Amino acid sequence: MSSEEKYKPLERLKKKLRVDILYIWILVILKEEKKYAYELRKEIKERFGFAPATVTSYSVLYKLNNEGFVSSLVHSPFPNRKYYEITVKGEKLIEETKKEFEQIYNELFSQL
Numbered sequence: 284m285s286s287e288e289k290y291k292p293l294e295r296l297k298k299k300l301r302v303d304i305l306y307i308w309i310l311v312i313l314k315e316e317k318k319y320a321y322e323l324r325k326e327i328k329e330r331f332g333f334a335p336a337t338v339t340s341y342s343v344l345y346k347l348n349n350e351g352f353v354s355s356l357v358h359s360p361f362p363n364r365k366y367y368e369i370t371v372k373g374e375k376l377i378e379e380t381k382k383e384f385e386q387i388y389n390e391l392f393s394q395l
Contacts, residue, residue, distance in 0.1 A: 301333045305343045306352075307380050313353055313369040314377065320344055320367070352376055 301308070308327050312318060318326065320341055328334040335343075344367060347353045352373035355365045 298333075301331070302335060302339065304380075305335050305340060306347055307377065309340070309344060309347065310352065310369055310373050310377050313367055314374065317356075317366045317368045319364040323367070347373065 305327075308331060309323055312323055312326055312330075323344065324335060324337065324340045327340070344353070348355055348367065351370060353367045354370050355367050357363065357365055
């Protein structure tokens, strides 16, 4: 039995968590620097080791923008790129997400 087969539930968890919480990966990157959509997806792959689907990453980014967690601006006329930056509301969301992860972790593993 290979180690991949042995830990299939863990691999499924990793994949699911990365995609389902893509918003936090995006916000963490934008907290450091303004980026355009393609750069975000590329940086997630380089820094965090997974490549979200293009449609998924754009969809999450647009939702974050529509909900006020990031804001967009056209930075240069050519090429016409829309850059995104985190808002104060987005920074608060990072902190709340961090607290939620800590709470979940403690609930799961404090008895071990």
